[in-house]
Amino acid sequence: MLLHKNGTELKQNKKIINWEDWQSQNEELVVKNEKTTLEFPNDLDIHLIKDDLNYFDEIVLNFPVFRDGRAYSQARILREELGFKGILRAVGDILLDQIFFMRRCGFEVFDIKDNANQEEWQNALNDFSLSYQPTNDGMKTIWELRTQKQ
């Protein structure tokens, strides 16, 4: 199931290009002027694609096992340092209790189990109404809210 951060299910059949194929096919794809959905490995430096971001409408990042949190950093680099404005999708071993953090790091689509309880996952997206850390997700930090109040 593809869950969007607004809680809806997405029906999608986009072709996902993996990193090896991108490296061998990118010239063709660029000439065709088609935007690509790229799956980027979690153990390579995300800066490798920093000059190619315009060719992607969506980037898919990987959580091979729930404990492996490298893609949280990759997502933040894409959003905050490199200014990627396309869709960010999380795939892999994703726990319900992680999607709030994933959303905060810049993910907006989550590839979860087909039999997932959609309502539970929807709720989990909003597990916390407050946060201490500034990311690109539009949430004001507690520090900013405090300073505002004064």
Place this chain on the structure above:
Amino acid sequence: MYRYDEFDHKIVRERVEQFRTQVKRRLSGEITEDQFKPLRLMNGLYLQLHAYMLRIAVPYGTLSARQLRQLAMITRKYDKGYGHFTTRQNIQLNWVQLKDIPDLLNDLADVEMHCIQTSGNCIRNVTSDHYAGAAAGEVEDPRIWSEIIRQWSSFHPEFSFLPRKFKIAVTGSTGDRAAILVHDIGIRIVEQNGKTGFAVYAGGGQGRTPMIAPLMSDFVSGDELLPFLEAILRVYNLHGRRDNLFKARIKILVHAIGADEMKRQVNEMFEKIKKNERLALPKQEEARIRSYFADPDYQQLEDENIDSKNEDFLRFVRVNCAAHKMLGYKIVNISLKTKDIAPGDASAEQMEVIAELAERYSFSEIRVSHEQNLTLAHVRQKDLFEIWKSLKAHNLAIANIGLISDQITCPGLDYCNLANARAIPIAQKISARFENPEMQEDIGAMKIKISGCMNACGHHHVGHIGILGVDKKGTEYYQITLGGSADENAAIGRLIGPAFTEEDVVDAIENIVETYKMHRKDGEDFLTAWRRLGNEVFKERLYASA
């Protein structure tokens, strides 16, 4: 001390609610133990040998009297009426039941306490100096920045699934009572050209591969601190090893690529992150947090001549009480190390007595030391005798702070399913052998640290005498190291020779002590003598006759 505002309260309650549903899903069988494990770990709940163990956070080791009283109540209500203070200034309960945890967490939240991030592969409790704000010679109270780092690191969306746990310690003076150099990140508040900033170290640690943290920057300004920490954490999150649990700490990464390369990568990341202005702490927020750590309402007093015929009381003052920055005051250390109890344990009654003393005599504040003792930081010298009497009545007045029987000891095989050997009985035997107070003072400053396995939770690597319990073919043996130190001249202890049996290890300690006394010059303490002599004379004494 810091008080929660509505935002801090709300976010803790939201976490409690989140955990309540997680526990429900576990109890109903909707999720398995394996799926529940990462969730409960982020809430400090361990499954140990006999029961669940809950680790409660005591941010930078500071407790109010009200909080300590609530902890006493909680140990009675949900546990067996006692708690254990740890080497990271936290408190642990060893006998809690899963079904009670959500209510227990609510009782904690009522006094602004929680178990958030006290385990799991995330940023753990920020620890600091138990004399913060009370000892002379501080550039600034390190708890101001410990609180700022605590907020920044709580529910950090990027750093909750690190390769491994991450521990940060902060000190405010050149004398390091927080062991910053054996932490993943160690921070010292410094002054340069009239400005206050931070020396930041990264890559220290103990465990199987002990390392002293190298310097990453000799001066980071207040505005730059959080971006700099984010840079270190991001480099670690991306490049720390994830293939081997025992090689996953940041110290392994720093050792593998070298301190210079680590600095370069951190600085590269830092240059990009600091462009995010929102990560600089607003000045109003810094001032607001700072105000919670202002000096308490001290009286203007003179130093007193402590006049007494009571030898025990005088010894207590001499050994357990440290100099305070204000005239007429003292820092009072309360030892939780007697031969009759597990080191670092306190009963509910004892907690209540200490809470009452804190309320009456120390601005309602108690500190937890990473050496598993408690501290009343601001006590008038004229009140010392009354305090001592109360402590004595509750077996809390043992005068051994910093002496041989004040040992750091891990829970060991009696409690912990990671252990290879028992640690608590060894500590108790050593305490019994060296019980005599005059003997202890004669031996002088001596830090024995005992771990029941290579994970080194008892900090044996940085003990003047370190004892490591090992398992050889089903029998417990104890290896001894000498010369470790956790202060600003941090050092890893050196192995002295083959391990000792449980029967022989206490004799070995006595032999080491005798050897030291024979060779010491001009009143030098054990560590100074060892640094002059090395392991040789001790090895000869311990093994030559064999």
